[in-house]
Amino acid sequence: MTTLGWEGWARDIAAIAAAHVTRIRGLLAQTRSAPARQFEVFLADLRGTLNDSITADEAIDTLAQHLVTRPVFEALFDGYDLVATNPVAAAMERMLATLDEHGPAAENETLESFYAAVRRRVRGVDNAEGRQRILVELYDQFFSVAFRRVADRLGIVYTPIEIVDFILRSADAVLRREFGQGLTDEGVHILDGFAGTGTFLVRLLQSGLIRPADLARKYARELHGNEILLLAHHIAGVNIQTTYTDLTGQPEHFPGLVLTDTFQPWHQSWQPGRLPSPPITVIVGNPPYSVGQASANDNNANERYPDLDEEIRRTYADRSTATNKNSLYNSYIRAIRWASLRIGDRGVIAFVTPNGLLDGNSTDGLRKSLADEFATIHVFDLGGDQKGDWRREGGKIFGAGSQVGICVIVLVRDRTRVPPASVHYGRVGDYLGREAKLARVAAAEDILTVASTAIVPNSQGDWLNQRSDTFLAYLALGDGGIFERHGRGYETGRDVWVYGSSAAGLRRVMRRATETYAGVLDGHATNDESLIKWTVTLQSLAKRRVPLPYDERPPVQATYRPFCPQWMYADRNWS
Known part of the structure; x- marks a missing residue:
């Protein structure tokens, strides 16, 4: 992908997008101008179609971002009449046309050689997977390099296609084994709570896991996605719609995509026509990975979710023996708690997450809770942790996007079965590079076919590296043991x-x-x-x-x- 120069392009974007923002704000400051009047219509359309909490600043930022990515977007979706069938695309096009008429910016001209290379690359793509790879690579670089603060705050990391396909096949296989149903069956609702550019739902449509006779019903009523970023939501809607059009010849708008913060409304009643009201049977996706800003200097703190965090406190945190429990409020652990609440009495959760939850004292309460709340747990450990024996851990699945180890975890909820869960653990292998790992994931049929070991968690909640109870009989150094007084010394934040x-x-x-x-x-x-x-x-x-x-x-x-x-x-x- 270096031949397309994604990284160099992304580094240029931040300054160019900022110039677009300045230009748009200047045009909108003239309140009686055509751009200002059209922007009011545009903002009203977005609020009425997507979410009434969209701010003017969010709309302006999205316009600027889309102006930079528009040539790539048009190349990827050339030949589709999106304005006729996609209300967000129609609103965006009307607004951009007005902006183009009033002093079109020359900033993008510096990237024209890159856009030309993308057009040549897109013309050479002759399969659906190829287009998805370009989208994943594009927006991974777009947010992680050009808008790093947004990526860090929201924990944005886009998922390799091999991982997406493996999770979907695994969800289908586990659902069939446990409940005798597949993803294609009527009544099986599927939700990606962190849709990004729509890769999971697109690959599901393309996978063959949904029978042709079931596609129309699935698309209209049983597929659901949430996305928090306005630009990513727009791309996801177009991506899913054009995929369905390719498969059926019917250019139908996708009704199941919602612009929302998945963590925010988890406890509220689902709004008819906005969020899915039927029970969700399967939740899939790549949750965000972000525990918070590294330093107060960042001025980039994560959102707080008092209700969801209280659920974590009374379960994962209360059952943990760790002293410092801050890491339990990492976004991916919030996602596991949210999905555990959302899934109901019967269903499957299939996520790709950091593998830190599998071991260590800070997540012992999480493991205890999962074992009690689910009937079966499957884990495929992909390694890649850079803080330990990094040579043995091998390549990073998300490249520079993550320094932690990664795993695929599939959780089966069945309230009719008595806990604890049966836990099955498999590992991709040691000393493997990223491409070798992805090749093994692609070659695996699903998580049920991965060589695994049955694990019986001990009373301390250990899955891997289980501690020996012998140590419990030893005399403690502190807390009434050998030393009456002890401490960690004078601690500071700097x-x-x-x-x-x-x-x-x-x-x-x-x-x-x-x-x-x-x-x-x-x-x-x-x-x-x-x-x-x-x-x-x-x-x-x-x-x-x-x-x-x-x-x-x-x-x-x-x-x-x-x-x-x-x-x-x-x-x-x-x-």
């Missing part, structure tokens, strides 16, 4: 700033930080981590305009973690 091996070096760092903080109080805001490390506490002090002058007292000696003597800057406001 250890690399307030601790140092050199007292002189520590003084230089903290002088710079306190000078930067003083500048912020004088109106010179910055998120530069080379100058200051923000935490919630420090931001609160700055908001209240509390001065923090440099402490001239010499640094003190402290024991760090807990056996390494270091110098420490002893102002607790910087802890």
Whole structure:
């Protein structure tokens, strides 16, 4: 894919899209102009067709993003009369036509050689899978490079086609084994709660898992998708509709796609005509992976979901023995909890997720809950964790999009069966590169045919690397054991700033930080981590305009973690 230069193209997009936003805002500022009047119509169409919470800023950003991607979009969907059958496409086209009439921007001309290469590539695609690969590669680069903050906040990672197809085949096979039904059968509703550009539903239509005689019914009533990003939602709708048109010759608008934050309305009544009211039998997809911003400097915090997070607290968190449970509010774990609530008494969940849930103390409560809530659990571990033995773990399934290991997990809910669940674990193999792993996934028929081992979880919720109960008989070091008092030492939110091996070096760092903080109080805001490390506490002090002058007292000696003597800057406001 490097021949198309996706990465170079994506790096150019951020600046070009920003220029489009500026141009559009300038046109809309003239409130009586044709663009301003057409924008009001456009925004009303979006709200009436998709979601009445769409803001003007979201609509403007989407227009700018679509202006940059439009040549690729037109190449991919050339020959389809989308305006006649797709209301969002029609509204978008009317708005873009008005913008084009009023000072068309020249920014895209710098990318014309790239667009020409894409057109040549698209003309050479002679199968449905090829078009999906281009879409996945395009929007993966689009969001992860050009709009990195959006990708990080929402945990956007687009799924390789091999993984998509494997999940769909596995959902069908498991559904047939457990309930004697397939994805094609009437009454089997299928939901992708994180639809992206629609790859899962498109590949399902193309897979042959749905019989030709069932396609019309499935498409009209039993396929559902949610997507939070307006541009991705638009692409998904067109992608699914054109696929159905290819298969049936009928250019029917796809009614099952909803612009919504899947985590937000999980507890509410489903609105007729918007969100699926029938019970969902199968949930498939690639949930977002995002535990939150890495630093307060990012100013890019995730959404909070009090109701859903309370469900996690009373289940996965309450049953965990971990001290720090923050990782349980990662978006992919929220997705598992949401799907567990949404699936009802009978059905299948098939996700590709980080494999951290399979082992470790922080997710022991999650594993205990899954074993109690589901009848059967199938896991296909694809490895790729870069924090451990990375050579053995092998290639990263999502490339640069993820540093964690990945697995496919299929959960079977059947309330008539007594817990705990039977757990089956298979692994793709060690020391394999990404392409070799994807080849093995593509060659596997489904998760039932993968060589696996039956696991009997122990009382601590261990699946892999089960601990020995022998250790429970040993005398503890703390908590009433050998040592009466113990601790982890003086902990801070910026250890690399307030601790140092050199007292002189520590003084230089903290002088710079306190000078930067003083500048912020004088109106010179910055998120530069080379100058200051923000935490919630420090931001609160700055908001209240509390001065923090440099402490001239010499640094003190402290024991760090807990056996390494270091110098420490002893102002607790910087802890």
